Amino acid sequence: EIVLTQSPATLSLSPGERATLYCRTRQTFSSYLAWYQQKPGQAPRLLIYDASTRAPGIPPRFSGSGSGTDFTLTISSLEPEDFAIYYCQQRTSWGITFGQGTRVEIK
Amino acid sequence: QVQLLQSGAEVKKPGASVKVSCKVSGFSLTGYYMHWVRQAPGQGPEWMGWITPNSGDTNYAQKFQGRVSLTRDTSTNTAYMELSRLTSDDTAVYYCAGEVISDLDYWGQGTLVTVTS
Secondary structure (H helix, E strand, O other), rough: OOOEEOOOOOEEEOOOOOOEEEEOOOOOOOOOOEEEOOOOOOOOOOEEEEEEEEOOOOOOEEEEEEEOOOEEEEEEEEEEEHHOEEEEEEEEOOOEEOOOOOOEEEO | OOOOEEEEOOEEEEOOOEEEEEEEEEEOOOOOOOEEEEOOOOOOOEEEEOOOOOOOOEEOHHHHHHOOOEEEEOOOOOOHHHHHHHHHHHOOEEEEEOOOOOOOOOEOOEEEEEEEO
């Protein structure tokens, strides 16, 4: 079973600051890690796939990195619309798992 | 333009079944994976299963094995998720999500299923 552990649970930052979110797996299952953003009342939105590829229409301030068991989502300079919950997700041949999420809130 | 339009909210009694539909426009279900994900109040997303593009084979999360059925109607390009033996723990928003470029890149608007006696 894949377990994705995200940290921190909550990140309190101001607009313009840099946000760094982490996602760790216990074992190396796949390098195909994705990141999603979710705002209240909305479906998740795909930001990053294959660990570091931005989905179409996603601004360049969002970047992903990592491989093996440790992955990072970086938002270089927070915009007001970036305050939301972020989930990582990994896919294997037998299914998909989401992390428990990191809430990015306004400080 | 890709759109996934889900059926409306449902209220069900414990022990009942629910069937949610997801009408797709902008891509064909025979060409791409379709996933179903649910999200209980205040919780993160939980993947339920997928249906493959060519053969329509299904793969379910172990948690839902025996209780969920994913199907599709290729003539109307509509996907379906049926969940049986509902309990209050199944109260959640249910989403369909298409895998067009990669991962779950197109989502429906969600369908709230409330299980209450």
